[in-house]
Amino acid sequence: MTELSAADLVGMFNAIAAAIEADRDRLSELDGVIGDADHGVTMGIGFGAVNEALAGLDPASADPTAVFNTAAKTFLNAVGASTGPLYGTAFMRAGAALKGRRTVDRDGMVAAVVAMAKGMQDRGKAERGDKTMMDAWLPAAEAIEAAAAAGAPLAGCLQAAVAAAAEGAEATKTMIASKGRASRLGERALGHMDPGAASAVVILQAMAASVG
C-alpha cells in the first residue's frame, strides 16, 4: 500500500487492538514484575474502546486526522492512568501531523510516527534510558526517519521502526527505571523488560503488518 485512506487507518487500529488482545497476558505478566500487573488489561481496554469508537466513524467522510483524533480522545478517556495521556497525546499529534490530507503516503506515515514519539516525550518527560515506552518509541522514530531519508518504501520504513523498537525494548532489561511507579522498584526491575516498551513493539508490529 502506498496511499492509506481513513478506512485503512481504521483497519490499522483494529489490527493494533487485536494484537494487544492477543498479547494481553504476556504484557500483564511483564507488568506484574514491576507494576500492578494490569498493563495488558489496561491497553486492551483502551484499544478496545478505540475500536468501538472508530466503528461509529463514517470512513467516507472522515479524514486521517479525524481517525487519529477519535482514537486519541477515546483512548485517553477509557484509560486514564499514565498510558492514557501518553497515547492520547501521541494520537492527537499524529492527527495534527496529517491535518489537511485526505490520504496518507509514506512521508505522512513517517511524520505521524515521529509526531507520536515526540508527543509522548513532551507529555511524559521521560528520556532515553528511563526504562519506559520511550526506550522503544524514540529509537523507532529515529529509525523510521533514517529509513525514509535512505529512500525505503513505507513497508521498509515501518520495518525499520519495529526493529529499532524491539532492540530498544530489549535494552530496557539493563535499565533501572527513573520514571513512574516502576521507579520505586530500583534494581528489582533489572533483567525484566519494561511492559510499556513491550507494548510499543506490539503496536508498531501491528501497524507494519497492517499498512506496511
Place this chain on the structure above:
Amino acid sequence: MRERAEAIPLQFRDDLLLWAGWLYVHDGLTQNDIAKVMGISRATVNGYLAEARTRGIVSLNIEPSRLGALGIAQALKQRFRLAECIVVPEDDGSRPLVKRLGEAGAGVLRSLLRPGDTLGVAWGRTVMAIADSMSHVAIPDLSVIQVTGGTTATFDFAPERCASRLAEPLGARCISLTAPAVVSSAAARDMLMAEPILREQFDLLRRADKILFGICSTRPDSLIYTSGLIGQAAMTQYHALRATAVVAGRFMDDHGRPVQGELDARMIGLSLEEIGRIKTRIAVAGGPDKVPAVLACLRGGHATILVTDAATGRSVLKADEAPEVSEPQRSSRKIQDMGGKVVRTKKLINDPKNIIEEMLEGVVGAHPRHLRQVTGSPRSVVAVDGPRPGKVGLVIGGGSGHEPTFLGFVGRGLADACAVGNVFASPPPDPILECAKAASGGAGVLFMYGNYTGDVMNFDMAAEMAAMDDIEVRTVLTTDDVASAPADQKGKRRGVAGNFFIFKIAGAACDRMWSLEDCERAARKANASTFTMGVALSPCSLPHTLRHNFEIGENDMEIGMGIHGEPGIAREPLRSADEVTDEILERIFAELPSRKGDKVAVLVNSLGSTPLMELYVISRRVHQRLARKGIGVHATWVGNYCTSLEMAGASISILALDDELTELLDHPCDCASFRAG
C-alpha cells in the same frame, strides 16, 4: 590501655583462653597489649588465641554488608573476567556515593602504582573524587598524563584539573596534553597530532602502564552533555547508533562495541582500541543511572579492574541476567518478589469491570446528603452543598482502592469534588475537568492529589482544558511520605495518608472564602508540615487479577512501603508494635520541625486489614514518644483513612501545627467519612 599485668579478673579465673579472647575481641587489644595485661609473653598470647579459635571461643565475624559486597565483587570478577573488583559496601546512605567511590578508588590506585609508572587519567566527577581522596605519598618517578585534550567546560573536574590534582599528592610529574579534546575538523586534528610536542605526549600516553577512568552514561542528565565536548546534534547521532556508555570521550554500544560517530575524527585522545592496549585499566563508577553504561564497559572488556558500589554491582549482575549472588539473610536492603505466587484472593465482588461504577452507586446511595455524581460524568463526584459563588473550589482525586481516600473527603468544609479513577490508576482528564467546572465558584480552583506520574499528567491536561474554559487552576501535590525519597528530594515523594490533613486544611481555607493565593499557600504549608511513614505486613490484590501484588515473607514486614505496594526502606522480621512505631517515628522526628512546647496532630491509619485494636496500640506509643519530647498532641485520628485494598499494615502521619494550621484543622467540615467541628 592498661600498663601492667593485673590480677586475673574474677569472671576469667578459670579460663585464661576466654580472658585472652575477651581482651582481643571485646577490648580490641593487640597481642602485645594482651601480653602486658595478662603478664605473659606475646608468644603465649598467640598460642592462647589460636587455641581459643580452634575451640570456638573466639570466632571471626565479618560484618554482613561487607560480606555481601565481597560476594558481589567475586561474582563480577568471574563473570566479566576482571583482574580485580572492589565493591564498596552499602552504608546508611548518609555519605555521597561519589565520595565513597573516590575513597575506594584512591585506595586501589595507591596499592597499584609502582615507581616509574606512567598513569593515564581521564576526567569526570568520580576521577576528581579519587584525586580528592588521595593521600600524600610520593611515588618515585611517577608520571600522570591526561588521556584526552582539554575542554571548555566550566566545572572543576575538567581533564587538566583531574590530572594535576591527582599528580600532586603522589609527587608525580604531570603531563597535560597541549591540545583541546575536540577540534573543529578532522584535518585540524591530523595537523595537531603531527605536531612534535603532541606526538611525543601521545607516544608516552600509549605506553602508559595504567589508566584510570570513570564511566559516563549517555542519559540526558549525564556529564557528557555539560562537558562542552559534544553538541546536541552529534549526541543525536550517537543515540541513533545506540551509544550506551562513554569512556574517556569514546562511545560504545550496550555490548561495549565502539560506536564511531562524527566526533571521533575530531577528537584528540586515545581511542578505545588504544586504551585496550594499556595493561591495567581501572574503571571507577557507580549509581543507579550508570548500570547500563557499566555493564556495556564490562561486556566490552574495557576495564581490567572495577571499583563500584554494592547496589550498582548487584544491579549490573542482575541486568546481565546473572544468577543471584547469595547474600546475608538480614540485609538492610529489601529483596522483594513482585507478582509472586499465583494465589486467588477472596473478595466480595461482582464483575471486576463494573466495580468502580457499583462502588459509586453505593457511595452516593449511602451518603445522599453529602455526595452526588455529575450528570453525564458519573466518575466526577461533587459535594452537595460545597461549591458556591466566590469560593475557591477544591478538586481532589486519584485512583480507586484507597477508600475513604478520596471520595470520603468530599463535603462542605473539605473537598468540593473528586475525580475517581480505576483501581490504582489515575482518572482521565475529562472527569477531572467536569469536577473543576462543578467546583468552580468563579474564584479559581485548586487541584490537590498525590504525587504520582499518571495523576500529574491527567490533572495537568485537565488544568489546560479548564484554562480554555476560563477557570484558573492551581495545583498542589501532596508529598508527605518520608520513606519515598530522601529529604533533599522532597519533590519526588509520594502523597499518602497525610493527604487527609493536607486536604482538610486546604478545604478549610477554601470554605473560609480565602483567595486562591491564600488557599494555595495554606495547602503548601500543610503539605510541608505533614510527615507520614507506613509499614506493610501483607500484600493487597487487585479485583481484576485476584493475585498478590507482591510478596512479603510470612514473618516479615516492609518498613516504608507505599500504598500501591511500592517497596519501602527495609524488609525486616516483624517486631513488636512499639519497636515498629519507634522506628517509623525516628524517621519522622528527623524531619519534624516541632520543638518542646509545640503541638501536632496525629493520624494512625490502617492500610486496610489492620484492626483498630492494633492501631490504638500504635497510637498509644506515638503519644508516649511525643510526650517524652514535650510535644503536645492537639488531636488524634485513628482508623481507615487511606487504605490499599486489603493490605495489612499501618501508617503514622504527624502534622506540625502553628496557630493558622490549628485553626484550619479545627474548622468544621461534614463529609461522608469524616466530620469535624
